[in-house]
Amino acid sequence: MNYCSHCGQPVEQCIPEGDNLPRHVCTVCHTIHYENPKIVAACIGEWEDRILLCRRAIEPRHGLWTLPAGFMENRESTREAALRETWEEARARVDIQSLYAVYSIPHISQVYMVFRGPLIEPAYEAGPESLAVELFREQDIPWETLAFPVMEKTLRQYFSDRDQGRHQSATHVGEITRPMGDQP
């Protein structure tokens, strides 16, 4: 951030009075520009013993596999965001039943909110941001070509819970620390 989005004049980094973190503050109109983490809403779409993954048609991680997921928009709920992303990326309708996990990723200032829900019908196809969409059994998950560490963490937890009949338990809350190679 170089300029004030309100008046167009230069900003500088300083700690405002009464605050304890540096912020971008306008040198002319003194507007303080706060920056905060973004929510990524995701969905584990289930059909029988399989779950829905999308192969990314966009960067980053073009060609790798992910749960339907994307940035939550203003003026929607977390659940609506997960339903929307599942439709946009996988053209699938799900009946969201629970918040499965909340994973913070502090080094990129993102919070993943992963919902879980059965597909309403086994109908899906690649949306514009996907190359392919498929239902996978546990033994067929493409572990070596998942797009992001948070996807591996989510899916490992999911199958572990399912194997142990724990799926009605409390929402998982965790953190993804900076991995080797600085990937999200």
Place this chain on the structure above:
Amino acid sequence: MNYCSHCGQPVEQCIPEGDNLPRHVCTVCHTIHYENPKIVAACIGEWEDRILLCRRAIEPRHGLWTLPAGFMENRESTREAALRETWEEARARVDIQSLYAVYSIPHISQVYMVFRGPLIEPAYEAGPESLAVELFREQDIPWETLAFPVMEKTLRQYFSDRDQGRHQSATHVGEITRPMGDQP
């Protein structure tokens, strides 16, 4: 938003190619400025049968009562944000045990993430943004002078759950719709 925070030139609202929502886009450098919901981290701090509330020393809702809560910062986890806010506003240390509720407030593009945890010791005092901090039994909660509808929703749910011994159940996920008078 009137100006590009990257180059300082005017922005205009338009729907970028491949998108379906209007964004602020720079007329010169073409940077797209996305805006997304903010997370508010909150904590239900418990001591025996009482919970901790703060009387606000700042606007909005100066003088009204709230759980310790505030905007999550970049580069922290949701749990760290709740611990930090509980310290900043109530000078209390809690042992966060679970994510109690996630409440979306679409009309103001906020998502409340409310954690629950016992105080480590019954020590607390007003931080700079609080006029007072007190432990309240259910019958003493100042229902008529709570700062925000999300606080009433959270506390009603909490005492209802506690009365029914349901506190180990799944995280509540809900939505706060626009109330009368346009309050958050």
